[in-house]
Amino acid sequence: MKVIQQVTRDEWRFWHRTKLAITIVVIGTLLTIASAIVNTIKMEHAAHERSHLQHASEAKFIEQPDRHPHRMVHYGHYVFRTPSPLSIIEPGVDAFTGTAIFLEGHRQNSAMFSDKRQSSGMTRFSSLTPSFLLQVLVPLFIILIGYASVTREKEAGSLHIMITQGLNLWHLLLGKYIALVSSGLLMLLPLVVAAIWATLTGESLLLTSSFVFGYILYILVWSGIVLTVSALSNKSSASFTTLVGLWVVFCILIPRIGSSSAATIAPSLGKLEADFAVLEELRKLGDGHDAADPAFAQLKQNLFKKYNVDKVEDLPINFRGTVAQYSEEKLTQVLNKFAEQRMQEELSQAKISRQFGWLTPTTAIRSFSMVIAATSLETHHRFLREAETLRFDFVQSLNKVHQDNLSYQADMNRHKDDKSARVNADNWQLLSSFSFEPDMAKTRLSRSVHYIFQLIFWATLVCVSLRFAVRRIS
Template identity: 80%
Template structure:
């Protein structure tokens, strides 16, 4: 009963001062507007990518009769459709890109990343719902609750309440509930988005965990604000301390985490990595030149296999066999470099995520991306699935090159292009690409460590409140 009365009194005080009410309204409106804008953008992106994927597949299949190797270089696009919860948490998508051009002899990086070319402060220019909830809502909670206890101290009412025998835990819990409820109002768009995601096929376990993680984050920051207010003697001291804490926990430590990860697990730059790949590729031979010495052993093996003396007598097109052999060797090498690069990226990400033990902002950010299916791990799976499709359709075309085109016509194609064309029916080698988010179980397992970081912060805040009660007594 006493806790409820204190909570109502706190809300009445905020209503009278107007400042808290204004902050709550602004915070809630910002998150609502941001969620609406992001939802429209994500829905537009989803429909656009699905349309482009269909268009890309149709154009590939509608190509006329031509040399199969030209189709290898004609290539194909694949697009990653955003997950349902990306309307709140875009994750790494804006930085990594969501589409890839697939072609023979190379692995292209993902494209159309909105912020890859932006400045280091780009996060502050993209008011996504997750950014508002992770960074700005804690600031709003600070502005609302920094004087929760210190104003009672400055007015002398705290001593009166203690003299009258009020339970200090009741006092703190009443103010804590009021502060948490103000923060939860700003989570309203997230809750609505979670319901929308569930209706659109997302697992209820995922959406429930997603909301629960942000509720825990609000509980942590409300506890931090109340503990600092209880331990401070003046409003000014409380506000200054909390402002410094917000800067350190929401801005500095996450930034230090990413910089430390790059220093602890360094990776070569793009130019350096590209030169390393090119150096190794030279050793494999030129797949466009069947006379390259690198394919001499392949030539001997085929002549022996088919018991003939000349490549002209082979029942298959030697140039197509070279293309198939060369693409396999090249892909194995490119995959080796790609896996190494992804391991380096993941190592850096995992180091940065450990800073969640030092700041709840990093913890909720990692948790949010894992649960929503917009983490680096999901992007890496997109790259692997796209590469699998690339290799399959390129090798299928190389098979056509080998079996459906004679060696004589192939070597004379520069003098008479028409004789080196194959029927367009051979382009029916392209598998449909549909990228789905990780399963609910996988995402929950990946997010467990970061949920524990948030629980660690909740326990730490609880201990701080206990210390604050003892100090007041």
């Protein structure tokens, strides 16, 4: 134990003397601090703005004057997705998906106004988010600090001396490993602070701690890779080129190859094209604005039987409202079927690209980080689903008001006597308020299991190769 501590201390002393390593650790830490602060401010601002817009939109809806209920169906409503607390570290897909949806009758609109479309386009490769720094740059920093940790001793001949003096090789490597990991953890410190902040702003402790745990595992893996390569190489220069090569492949290449492959392996139709199929099915349903559409004949007959009448005018309810309800329901079933299909397609693309986590630890930590932070595709999909539920809910409530509170005669006369074909504005209170909550801790944890396994796989792989390296040296 003492030996290990001694080695660790010596390593730090060496870094301190050569300045290079210390400079890197300082730069890395400063960068993560800066990015954590900038990102926290940005996300808090976005959260504030979006919840403000949400309230404004709800207030606007309720303030509308007396109207024909169907006009309110088309007036519609906006919902905004508030970011999750952990998105201060991992913004994930937030900047790429729209964050607002317009909800109206008869249609499912897509999300609008993604940040990336409005951005300068400078940050397509890199971004100043703590997650990018930790996933992509910190490994490079660990390489720069540690590539020579064993080769240095080999080149100076000191390794041979130490071994002949009876030093256990494992102790030496473990000492150096701890030194390397501690330098990495130093750069992780701002993330820990940000995670504590997220816990204070309402994220569950279980989630934030497993979030930090995932990143620690990632740093353990990279430190292990660096040490293994350094132990296997005979020269510092060879160790360096191999590691930089590995970094390019793991951090930059494979994740992108993963996403390009996913797009090629499982191409998705796109909303516009899928919509044609939707339209085709919808046309069979009949137009809900036109109560005389033959598609509603059966509905009419059933109602006649139920109320024992034989004219639409004699029905105790407004038949036009009934048709609106009936057709909205049928239409929503069709829309949901296709929306669900589209989300499944997107998800399976994402899952293909996440399988590349078996080929690179970077993809593994990225998937893990997005899932835990609730900024992954799954969460965006849930936002779409919840928005749809709200849409269906208020549209159907309005249609019910249309059916129950507006007489058929006044409704039929709406073009001539617009004033009588209205209902009281009190009815607009039916809109329920919308606030988007991140997924439950349990859901996110169970989703992340797969990626934790990928990380553990990498950790095991590193251990095995380190053992191989020790055998080779001795």
